[in-house]
Amino acid sequence: MRTVRDISILDSIPVLVRAALNVPVANGRVTNTFRLRKAIPTIEYLQKKHARVILIGHLGELGTETLQPVYEAMKEFIPKLQFCPVTTGEVARDAVRKLPAGGVLMLENLRRDKGEVANNTIFAKALAEFADVFVEDSFDVCHRSHASVVGIPLFLPSYAGLLVEEEVRELTKALTPSHPAVAVIGGAKFSTKEPVITKLLESYDRVFVGGALGNDFTKAMGYDVGASLVSSADSKVIKSLLGNRKLAVPLDAVVGHAEAKKQEGHVVSLDSIQKDEVIHDDGPKTSAMLEKIVKDAKTVLWNGPLGNYENGYTDATFALARVIAKSSAHSIIGGGDTDAAIEELGMRDKFSFISTGGGAMLDFIAKGTLPGLQALELGT
Secondary structure, eight states: OOBGGGOSOOTTOEEEEEEOOOOOEETTEESOOHHHHHHHHHHHHHHHTTOEEEEEOOOSSSSOOOSHHHHHHHTTTSTTOEEESOSSSHHHHHHHHTOOTTOEEEEOOGGGSTTTTTTOHHHHHHHHTTOSEEEEEOGGGTTSOOIIIIIGGGTSOEEEOHHHHHHHHHHHHHHSOOSSEEEEEOSSOHHHHHHHHHHHHHHOSEEEEOHHHHHHHHHHTTOOOTTOOOOOOOHHHHHHHHTSTTEEOOSEEEEEOTTOOGGGOEEEEGGGOOTTOEEEEEOHHHHHHHHHHHHTOSEEEEESOSBOGGGTOOHHHHHHHHHHHHSOSEEEEEOHHHHHHHHHHTOGGGSSEEOSOSHHHHHHHHHSOOHHHHHHHHOO
16 A cells, blocks of 8 residues: 655645544534544655645535534644545635645545545546645545545545555554453444454454444343343354354443433343333443453453433443553544543543544454555556
C-alpha cells in the first residue's frame, strides 16, 4: 500500500485529503476532538512539503449537517485553516485556486451531495478535479463504498495517509494476537457483527459478547429479555455460536423500565427479567467474570459499549475500561461510545492503540481488508 511518504513531488501540488471529520457535535460545538487530532500528522506532513491541502469529509448521517463546527474546532490545530461552504462547483474551484502552498482548505460536508453515499461517478470526478493527488486518511469510512472512498482513486494517483497506515499496521496485529487473547464485542446490530465474532472465535481464546448484542444471546438461551432491544437474527446462528466453548455471555443484568434513569435500574439474574423491563447494562457478576478473563490476557481487543451508554448506563463499560487499563495486555480499542468512555475516564494513554474506526475496525478484523484500502491498491 503506497503511503503519502511515497509521493515524490508535493511543492505547490494540490492534494485532496479524505480526513476523519465525523466527530460528535452538540449545541454547535465539537465535544470530542480525538479524530481531528489523529488527522493532524498527515496534514502537517503535507504542509511541510508545501503542498496545497484540500480537506474533504463528512459529518452525521442526515446529509444536512454542516462542517462549520468541525472547522472551528480544527482551527485550534491549524490556525490558518480556510473553510468553503460548498463541496463542488465554481465557488469551491475558486477557493482551491486561491489556496497558497502550505495552505489548508476544508470543503463542506460531502454527504450534502447524494452522490457521495451513492458512489456517483460524476460526483467523484468533480472532487478529483480539484487536485493532482488523493490521500485516503479517513479509516473510519474505509468500509464504505462511497464516492470519496472508492470513486476518487479511479481518477487520481492515490495514497494512504499516516493515520490509515497506522490503523492498518496496528489492527493487523489483532489478526495474529499473542495468547491468551481476549475479545470483547458490545454495542448492537448482530447482523453486522456476526462475521467478526465468527472470525475471532477462530483466533482468540475467549470472545465475550455483551451490551445490546448480548440480549440476542440471552434470548437464544431461553431467557425472557422483556422489552429489551433485540435483533431479527436467526436464532439458529446464535445457538451455533453459543455451542462454542470459547464464547462468553452476560451472567446478570441491570434492568428497569424503558425510560428509567440510571439510579432507577436494579440488578437481576437472567431468569428474573420481567416482561415490561429492559436490559440497560451488564451486571456486576458479568464485570467480575470479565475481570478474571482479562487479568491474564496478553492481547485484549474491545469494540462497543456494554450498556446503554448514551443514556447513562456506563458502569459495565467503565469497569471494563479500568480493568484493561490496569492489565499488561496489548490492548486494541475501537468504537464511538468505547472511545467516549475512555475519553471521559481520562485513560487514553493506558491503551496500546485506540482506533478511529468502529464498523471499519470490525470489518478489517473480519476480512483483513476494506473497500477503501483495495481502492488504493487498484487505483490510478
